[in-house]
Amino acid sequence: MLQxxxxxxxxxxxxxxxxxxxxxxxxxxxxxxxxxxxxxxxxGTPRPLVAAGERVLKGQLIGxxxxxxxxxxxxxxxxxxxxxxxHIAAHPSGLTTLSVEIEPDGKDEWVExxxxxxxxxxxxxVRERLRxxxxxxxxxxxxxxxxxxxxxxxxxxxELVINxxxxxxxxxxxxxxxxxxxxxxxxxxxxxxxxxxxKRVLIGIEDNKPExxxxxxxxxARLGEKxxxxxxxxxxxxxxxxxxxxxxxxKEVPSxxxxxxxxxxxxxxxxxxxxxxxxxxxxxxxxxxxxxxGNVERPRxxxxxxxxxxxxxxxxxxxxxxxxxxxxxxxxxxxxxxxxDAPLIKATNCIIAGSPTLFPPKAPEMPCIRCGECAKVxxxxxxxxxxxxxxxxxxxxxxxxxxxFDCIECGCCSFVCPSRIPLVQYFRxxxxxxxxxxxxxxxxxxxxxxxxxxxxxxxxxxxxKAEKLAKAAAAQAAKKAAEAAAAAAAATGGEATPAAASAxxxxxxxxxxxxxxAAIAAAMARAKAQREAALPKNTxxxxxxxxxxxxxxxxxxxxxxxxxxxxxGPAAEEMKP
Amino acid sequence: MDxxxxxxxxxxxxxxxVMLQVMAALVPGIAAYxxxxxxxxxxxxxxxxxAALAGEAxxxxxxxxxxxxxxxxxxxxxxxxxxxxxxxxxxxxxxxVTGTLFAIVIAKHLYGGLGQNPFNPAxxxxxxxxxxxxxxxxxxxxxxxxxxxxxxxxxxxGTFPRVDALSGATPLDTLKxxxxxxxGQFSVAALLANQDVFGFFAGRGWEWVTGGYxxxxxxxxxxxxxxxxxxIAFIAGLSLLSGALWLYNPSQFANPLFHLFSGGAMLGxxxxxxxPVSGCTTPKGKLIFGFAAGTxxxxxxxxxxxxxxxxxxxxxxxxxxxxxxxxxxxxxxGMKDAS
Numbered sequence: 063m064l065q066x067x068x069x070x071x072x073x074x075x076x077x078x079x080x081x082x083x084x085x086x087x088x089x090x091x092x093x094x095x096x097x098x099x100x101x102x103x104x105x106g107t108p109r110p111l112v113a114a115g116e117r118v119l120k121g122q123l124i125g126x127x128x129x130x131x132x133x134x135x136x137x138x139x140x141x142x143x144x145x146x147x148x149h150i151a152a153h154p155s156g157l158t159t160l161s162v163e164i165e166p167d168g169k170d171e172w173v174e175x176x177x178x179x180x181x182x183x184x185x186x187x188v189r190e191r192l193r194x195x196x197x198x199x200x201x202x203x204x205x206x207x208x209x210x211x212x213x214x215x216x217x218x219x220x221e222l223v224i225n226x227x228x229x230x231x232x233x234x235x236x237x238x239x240x241x242x243x244x245x246x247x248x249x250x251x252x253x254x255x256x257x258x259x260x261k262r263v264l265i266g267i268e269d270n271k272p273e274x275x276x277x278x279x280x281x282x283a284r285l286g287e288k289x290x291x292x293x294x295x296x297x298x299x300x301x302x303x304x305x306x307x308x309x310x311x312x313k314e315v316p317s318x319x320x321x322x323x324x325x326x327x328x329x330x331x332x333x334x335x336x337x338x339x340x341x342x343x344x345x346x347x348x349x350x351x352x353x354x355x356g357n358v359e360r361p362r363x364x365x366x367x368x369x370x371x372x373x374x375x376x377x378x379x380x381x382x383x384x385x386x387x388x389x390x391x392x393x394x395x396x397x398x399x400x401x402x403d404a405p406l407i408k409a410t411n412c413i414i415a416g417s418p419t420l421f422p423p424k425a426p427e428m429p430c431i432r433c434g435e436c437a438k439v440x441x442x443x444x445x446x447x448x449x450x451x452x453x454x455x456x457x458x459x460x461x462x463x464x465x466x467f468d469c470i471e472c473g474c475c476s477f478v479c480p481s482r483i484p485l486v487q488y489f490r491x492x493x494x495x496x497x498x499x500x501x502x503x504x505x506x507x508x509x510x511x512x513x514x515x516x517x518x519x520x521x522x523x524x525x526x527k528a529e530k531l532a533k534a535a536a537a538q539a540a541k542k543a544a545e546a547a548a549a550a551a552a553a554t555g556g557e558a559t560p561a562a563a564s565a566x567x568x569x570x571x572x573x574x575x576x577x578x579x580a581a582i583a584a585a586m587a588r589a590k591a592q593r594e595a596a597l598p599k600n601t602x603x604x605x606x607x608x609x610x611x612x613x614x615x616x617x618x619x620x621x622x623x624x625x626x627x628x629x630x631g632p633a634a635e636e637m638k639p
Numbered sequence: 640m641d642x643x644x645x646x647x648x649x650x651x652x653x654x655x656x657v658m659l660q661v662m663a664a665l666v667p668g669i670a671a672y673x674x675x676x677x678x679x680x681x682x683x684x685x686x687x688x689x690a691a692l693a694g695e696a697x698x699x700x701x702x703x704x705x706x707x708x709x710x711x712x713x714x715x716x717x718x719x720x721x722x723x724x725x726x727x728x729x730x731x732x733x734x735x736v737t738g739t740l741f742a743i744v745i746a747k748h749l750y751g752g753l754g755q756n757p758f759n760p761a762x763x764x765x766x767x768x769x770x771x772x773x774x775x776x777x778x779x780x781x782x783x784x785x786x787x788x789x790x791x792x793x794x795x796x797g798t799f800p801r802v803d804a805l806s807g808a809t810p811l812d813t814l815k816x817x818x819x820x821x822x823g824q825f826s827v828a829a830l831l832a833n834q835d836v837f838g839f840f841a842g843r844g845w846e847w848v849t850g851g852y853x854x855x856x857x858x859x860x861x862x863x864x865x866x867x868x869x870x871i872a873f874i875a876g877l878s879l880l881s882g883a884l885w886l887y888n889p890s891q892f893a894n895p896l897f898h899l900f901s902g903g904a905m906l907g908x909x910x911x912x913x914x915p916v917s918g919c920t921t922p923k924g925k926l927i928f929g930f931a932a933g934t935x936x937x938x939x940x941x942x943x944x945x946x947x948x949x950x951x952x953x954x955x956x957x958x959x960x961x962x963x964x965x966x967x968x969x970x971x972x973g974m975k976d977a978s
Contacts, residue, residue: 069972070972073650075648075650076648231648304972304973308972314972314973314975315973316972316973316974317973319973389647393645393646393647393648394645394646394647394648395645395646396645396647397645416647421647421648424649425653426705426708428653428654428708428709428712428753428754429752429753429754429755430754431654431657431714431753431754431915431916432754432915432916432920433657433864433915434866434915434920435652437920441972442971442972442973443969443970443971443972444971444972445920445921445968445969447920448920448964464968465971465974468971468972468973468974473645473646476644476645476646476649477646477648477649477650478650478652479649479652480652480653480654480656480657481653481654481754482649482653484644486644486645486646487644
């Protein structure tokens with residue numbers, strides 16, 4: 063029996079999972095339209111490969127991964143591309159995102175699928191294949207899976223953790239997947255195991271899902287694997303990657319490190335399933351299992367196509383009359399879908415129809431009484447009330463001191479707060495402010511560096527010119543003196559000696575003066591440069607906006623080719639003696 | 640459905656529920672109080688409550704804050720009850736009102752209201768009144784004093800003369816005075832045996848009241864409203880010092896049990912040093928806060944000029960709380976090896 067560890071904190075909200083597990087996974091009918099966003103994973107936005115009017119087949123690549131951390135996007139069914147245009151995103155902001163609109167033709171005709179035997183392939187090729195198949199973390203973070211399948215070069219891989227905890231209330235899509243598609247899921251875990259070569263494979267499932275535990279144990283035995291299927295105590299957020307890793311291995315992954323640095327890596331069960339489908343069946347990720355629950359007549363899990371508009375999906379469940387909104391994700395970390403035509407995406411594990419009875423309006427926010435409940439339940443052992451205090455005061459440096467970036471936004475603190483303070487919102491606010499400032503500061507720093515460099519270069523050039531001038535004048539004078547001397551020498555013994563002497567003596571002083579002048583000019587230029595380097599310039603403390611303006615002006619000048627012209631002109635003239 | 644921010648599920652918790660539970664936890668102590676000293680304490684509780692709510696309402700209006708939400712949060716009532724329970728039960732009504740208004744208006748609202756007060760308002764009230772009205776604040780009814788309820792009310796409202804019989808001292812005071820006056824003549828043991836202010840192991844009657852606070856405090860701990868750190872540390876601080884001195888010279892110093900169950904020790908341990916707003920919030924900080932408060936309370940109570948030291952000890956520690964918190968921040972998830 064595996065020794066389990068505990069993570070501190072956590073809460074036990076009502077699970078509300080029983081409603082949606084009575085029916086098997088249903089296959090959602092083809093919707094009338096699909097809106098497939100190109101950007102569905104962490105990392106680069108895939109480039110669209112299709113244009114309006116084109117016919118696409120199910121599984122056809124429509125967005126190519128852009129960069130290594132990026133993941134491809136495919137047509138969820140066959141049909142014609144209506145548009146490649148901005149469409150409302152499944153995001154609380156209500157912003158739009160570049161999406162491929164497809165009108166299904168009803169045939170659901172696949173492209174030619176190419177199953178591969180990954181055992182015969184190099185690991186890089188397998189990772190590339192997963193990237194091309196659009197396999198991303200389906201637990202909600204949608205991090206490209208291939209990017210997590212390289213072990214640390216220095217630390218041996220001890221454990222591969224497979225996350226079937228599904229700790230958020232209401233959500234049952236992983237539960238049903240494990241019950242019904244255990245074999246393929248376990249085979250997918252096999253791929254991850256082969257790529258990472260861990261010493262142990264641990265599959266963690268909250269102990270409120272005994273059917274899933276049984277199904278996976280049976281599948282593991284059937285397939286002759288040595289994976290350990292472990293029931294972990296039900297306590298939100300046991301399904302947080304860091305929490306599950308802690309419970310199963312005792313390791314705490316700090317925010318400053320990657321889990322592979324500690325010899326452990328974690329994947330969601332649905333990710334393992336899609337990885338197997340991609341490798342062994344050549345099927346890219348074009349659908350996923352989505353729980354439809356909450357205030358609906360028929361709560362159930364559906365295998366729905368990516369891009370299905372929310373309105374058509376919720377029609378499957380029959381929303382009750384008092385439904386007043388839809389959540390994507392769970393009630394702890396989810397968000398309200400911004401519109402009914404926002405699409406289901408790879409990150410959509412659950413849609414909850416909300417009602418005033420299901421999620422009653424929150425009572426007004428009260429002042430913090432520092433009761434410390436939030437600190438008690440924080441799974442990362444932070445002091446949320448202190449961070450709140452400083453975030454409220456916009457003292458963001460202090461929020462960082464209190465480790466705001468270790469906050470995983472699980473919502474436990476807000477859940478228990480007797481003053482009903484939306485703590486997580488304050489921490490998101492602090493984080494985004496800090497990010498924005500850092501960005502601004504970086505921009506300002508590079509603008510300042512550019513500006514300083516340019517000023518220094520100008521000064522240097524001026525000094526160099528002056529010195530050159532001095533040298534040229536000196537050379538000229540020397541030459542003239544030499545000529546005069548030569549002339550004098552030539553005239554030696556001649557009658558014109560006084561004239562030559564007078565010419566030499568007359569010319570020489572003039573040239574000496576020019577040398578002196580040039581030397582003085584050079585010294586002055588050097589002194590000026592030194593002075594300017596020492597004194598603060600009025601350009602030292604510019605606002606980012608001003609610096610941006612300056613940078614733009616410089617750029618324009620540079621483009622127009624006038625940057626050096628005003629200096630070149632007089633300098634060139636000066637050069638003429 | 641409130642879609643503004645996740646989480647959309649919230650635990651059924653509110654400031655009001657917290658405060659109601661604190662009030663409920665005071666009930667056993669209050670019941671014993673009534674049993675021993677008569678129902679006049681209920682009148683004092685009512686006076687303090689009324690004054691607190693009036694002060695709160697006035698300040699909320701001045702500060703342009705929502706009235707009903709804050710009046711119903713129960714924090715002012717808890718402050719009022721703690722004041723009534725720490726003042727002598729036959730204090731004149733205006734003394735209780737003065738203390739309560741000072742607590743609510745000055746100690747609470749002038750610092751920003753609920754959650755913002757650096758000092759425990761009830762302890763501020765006690766400190767202000769004992770400094771300003773030392774005689775009245777030291778008049779504790781002798782146990783067994785038979786005055787009927789009507790006369791008690793008369794005393795509180797000034798229609799009945801404050802007879803000498805009232806000016807009994809607390810057991811703590813009696814002990815201190817006797818030991819000071821009759822230096823070397825009386826031993827603690829002899830005093831405890833002879834004087835009728837002393838009961839089985841602490842002040843007569845007070846044993847029951849403080850025992851009631853202990854029961855209420857344990858219930859609060861069991862409910863998760865308070866953590867064990869500050870009360871245990873307070874009790875440890877008080878016991879360690881009193882125990883050491885008692886072992887050193889049992890005829891000069893009372894035993895720890897006497898100290899724990901006399902004066903404001905139990906109320907302080909479970910209801911005062913546990914105040915989250917003015918106290919420490921980190922586990923280590925709570926331990927330091929509680930231990931230092933217990934030690935200081937003993938020093939002030941035994942060697943200082945006041946009959947009890949809990950209020951001053953707590954106020955002094957309130958000043959230190961932010962600093963203590965600053966330096967006792969616990970290591971966070973994944974960072975324990977580093978620190």
